Structure formats: structure tokens, C-alpha cells
Amino acid sequence: MPKVGIEDLRRRQLIAATITSIHEEGFANATISRISKNAGMSGGIVAHYFDDKAGLLAATMRSLAQDLLRETVKRLKAAETPEERIDAVILANFSVEQNDPETVSAWLAFWAEARSAPALWRIQKINERRLLSNLCHAFRQLLPEDEARMAAAGLAAMIEGLWLRCALSHGPLTIDQARLIARDYVARFLNTSA
Amino acid sequence: MPKVGIEDLRRRQLIAATITSIHEEGFANATISRISKNAGMSGGIVAHYFDDKAGLLAATMRSLAQDLLRETVKRLKAAETPEERIDAVILANFSVEQNDPETVSAWLAFWAEARSAPALWRIQKINERRLLSNLCHAFRQLLPEDEARMAAAGLAAMIEGLWLRCALSHGPLTIDQARLIARDYVARFLNTSA
């Protein structure tokens, strides 16, 4: 039989090559031949592991989402109070892996593409709902219902906005500053004195 | 001799058709033949008015940026206090035109594409800097320097994040709610009593 465990390895290699290709040449120029060459393989291999290009792209977006989920769950498990859980979500979104330029390029490309690709749209929606749900649950233990919902929606939007700015604009805004701004926003809801 | 005024008209028609095509079939499927057919013209017309496809795309993104700028300037001119100027920026970004589904699809597509297309990247950067500069200037008249910078960066990120969320999630977050959340954030900086 073929080498054991090769399937998972190849799939991960092709997904990584897809992210790299999207970052370096743009979504439109991330062709099967370029992606597979980038992974050191032949063009036909994509059909073997992902059926077609759409399958590879969907798998890549799912992989990005899972990385963020893993990071979030890891930190949530270590959190004990609602305040710590909110901070865990902030820290997960501003972790080193999530702010890698290639990751950001890929996320952006998939966001745009999802608007006219139902398969990708579903993945995006699941992610979005999870972030909001995590924040909502924690805020509800600290604030009245309507204030909690506002804080959760505001923080979710702010995290995404800060995250984008960090990655898109080289220089002006660092990850450390972004974390600070997000935490400050939370503090303005939780501290009556400030 | 030349049909009077036809050039500007055709350019605007082709740009509008480009935005519609991107929204309806995605950036990758917005081909010259589909765009021109969408505008009720022949394929060759694009070369005549924009040289090539890249020229049409750059002109389309510039047109989107100018629409936002016009909207912002209009509201800034009517504002008299720093508070009103901050609100003007918020209102401009959440105006009806800027949240039209076609406009959002196009912005998102260009945003993603700009990462690997220098010509588009420059347009994006100018826009970004203008938003931050407008906010920074207003906040500096109301807050100490370091707090003003934090408020400006935070609000800029939040506006982008909320705008993105309105665009990506059909339903949960409305433009009205987004406006409310952004204004609440500003109030938390300006009102010592809250």
C-alpha cells in the first residue's frame, strides 16, 4: 500500500500552497498549476485529493477557520471568569498565527469570494456566529442584556477591524496597540469608574 | 466629429456595469464580454475607453473611493463642532449609497485584490489614511493627545469592522445598529458621566 499518513500530509501541503499562492499572486492568479507547483507536485494531484479546484478552495477556507477555532478554544479553556473569557477571545484573534500576512491575505480573498460562492458563504457564517456567541455569553454574565449585546457586537466588529488594519497597513498600528484598544473598549463597559 | 459628452457617459456606464458584474457573478467571472454586454455595448469598447481590463478595474475602484469622499466632504462641510465632524464621518460611512449591496461587493473584491495589485493598493491606502486623519483631527480637539489617537484608531477600526459585518452577515446586524454602536463608542470617550 502507499506510504501511511501521506494523505493528510499532502492535503495540508496543498492547502498551505494555496494560501501562499493567494498571498503572492492574488486569488485570480492562484491557478491549479501554480498552486501544485508551489507545493512541489503535479497539477493532477489536486483532483486526486480534492476532486476539483472548488474543493481545494473550500478545504483551505475550512482549514483557516479551524486554526482560529483551535486557538480560541485553547485560551477559553484556561479562562475562569467572564472577564478572562472575553480577554481569551481577544488574545486568540491577535495571536501570532492569525496575524501572519499570508493568513490575512487568504481570509480577505475568501471573504470577498464568499459573496458569490454559497459553499464558502456557509463557512464564513459559522465562524462569524461563533465569535459573536462567545462574546455575547461572557458579556451577559457581566452586563444587562441589551448592553451585553451591544458590547459583544461592538467588540466583534472592532476585533475584525483592528485585525485588518494591523495586517493591511504596514507600520502605523501594531498588534500590541490593537490589543490595548480592544481591552480599553471592554474596560469602558465593565468599569463604572473610569 | 465626436459625440459631445459621450465619453464621460460611456465611462460611467461601463464602471456601473463592472460593479454590477462583480456583485452578480464574482470578481473572477466579471469578464470584459460580460461587463460590456451588461452595459449594452460590445466587447471592444473597453479597450477604447480604458485601454485594457486593468484600466477599467482601477477606474472602477477610483470611482468607488470618490463616491465615499464626496459623501464625507458633504457632511463634514455641514458640521461645525468636533463632535459633529466625528459624527459626519460615521454617517458618511454608513450612508445608504455606501451600504448598497453592489457597492459592498465591489469594495470587498477590490480590497482583497489590492493586496497583490499595487495600482489598487495605492487607492486603498489613500482612503484609509483619510479616514484616520479626519477622526484624529477631530478627537484631538476634545481629548488629550494619546487618548485622541486611541479613540481615532479604535473608531476607524470599528467603522471598518461594523461595515464589514453589515456586508457579510445578511440579517443580524443592521446599518442602524452599526451607527448606534459606533456613536456609543464615541460617547464613552467624550462623556465623563455615563
Added chain:
DNA sequence: TTATTTTGATTGAACGTTCAATCAAAAAAA
């Protein structure tokens, strides 16, 4: 062990499609 069989992994090329760009000619306006 050693030889054989089985299975999946991988390639590279062929196929049909689609694209952007080009251009000669027609249509329209001045």
C-alpha cells in the same frame, strides 16, 4: 524471510473552453 499481489500516489499530456487583446471595417456624428 522472500516473493507476489494489491492499492493508492503521482505524473504529464490531451481536450475543450474561455479569456483578454487586437484589428479591420462599419456606423454615426460633425
Added chain:
DNA sequence: TTTTTTTGATTGAACGTTCAATCAAAATAA
């Protein structure tokens, strides 16, 4: 007329998909 506008056909390149053929490794049998 002269100039601009507009068309629609053409071209060559690049794309995604498909597939027969080859290869390497594992499983099986002796």
C-alpha cells in the same frame, strides 16, 4: 467630407478537467 465611435470576428494563451500509465509501498502468502 473627416473624425470619432462602435462593432464583432479573430487569435493565441491559459485555464480546469480528465485520464492512461507509471511507480512505490504495504499487505499477503509461502
